[in-house]
Amino acid sequence: MWNGEEEVQFRVDFHASKSFKSAQRSVHPIAQFTNTNGTSFTFAFAFESKKDGKLYYNCNQCVAAKRKELVDGSSIKTIHIYDNIVVNGNPSDGHYPGCQPIRSAQVHAEKKKRQASQLVRSGLSSVASARLNFHTEMTRECEEVGVDEREGRLHWTKKSVTNRLSYAKISKVPPLMEDGSLPEQLTKTNTGQQFLRFEAPDGSKLFVNDMCLSLLEQSSCWKADGTFKSAPKGYLQVNII
Numbered sequence: 001m002w003n004g005e006e007e008v009q010f011r012v013d014f015h016a017s018k019s020f021k022s023a024q025r026s027v028h029p030i031a032q033f034t035n036t037n038g039t040s041f042t043f044a045f046a047f048e049s050k051k052d053g054k055l056y057y058n059c060n061q062c063v064a065a066k067r068k069e070l071v072d073g074s075s076i077k078t079i080h081i082y083d084n085i086v087v088n089g090n091p092s093d094g095h096y097p098g099c100q101p102i103r104s105a106q107v108h109a110e111k112k113k114r115q116a117s118q119l120v121r122s123g124l125s126s127v128a129s130a131r132l133n134f135h136t137e138m139t140r141e142c143e144e145v146g147v148d149e150r151e152g153r154l155h156w157t158k159k160s161v162t163n164r165l166s167y168a169k170i171s172k173v174p175p176l177m178e179d180g181s182l183p184e185q186l187t188k189t190n191t192g193q194q195f196l197r198f199e200a201p202d203g204s205k206l207f208v209n210d211m212c213l214s215l216l217e218q219s220s221c222w223k224a225d226g227t228f229k230s231a232p233k234g235y236l237q238v239n240i241i
């Protein structure tokens with residue numbers, strides 16, 4: 001019998017992680033849960049259950065609180081997500097002592113920074129104009145989204161936004177050509193020097209700029225090293241002398 005009680009559904013929004021340090025993070029974006037008072041918790045992917053396909057996410061703010069102070073017997077909040085719905089109760093309950101949800105002003109500023117980054121990354125705007133335009137938008141929309149404008153401005157420092165947008169600019173990578181070869185831009189250095197020097201039939205490529213070639217030429221002793229612990233997705237570790 002219907003008893004008039006509607007089951008509350010706790011929904012999360014997903015957005016790309018600020019740092020694309022690991023392939024795993026870019027495959028599993030950050031999950032954000034917004035409380036009714038406008039504050040939010042963000043959750044980072046931990047693992048996927050092989051049994052039922054549920055995704056396990058850990059609270060980022062709990063992790064920060066734990067880093068500040070270890071509290072015996074306390075653990076960080078984990079949510080279980082299935083089809084964008086949190087299925088293990090209220091995502092606001094049971095956090096680590098001292099876990100602070102993100103205030104709405106920060107969330108609002110963050111959203112605008114993300115949009116500015118996307119525009120810069122797609123090559124549609126310069127760093128400077130994206131920073132100025134989105135700062136204007138951010139402050140203009142504060143009232144609309146119920147955020148104190150002064151607090152919003154505090155989350156927008158010129159230096160950090162410029163750094164972030166500059167990173168977005170350099171992370172813009174043109175796609176491969178239809179035949180799988182590198183686009184012209186990736187065969188040259190930023191100053192237009194030749195960078196791609198050799199392509200083997202198996203697809204291996206050798207990159208080196210003029211300065212490094214001349215350093216090798218002048219040196220009587222060469223030492224070789226390589227990174228063996230990890231390789232980006234789609235790449236294999238190789239060290240040929």
Ligand SMILES: [Zn+2]
Pocket residue numbers: 041059060061062063077095096099100
């Ligand atoms: Zn937490």
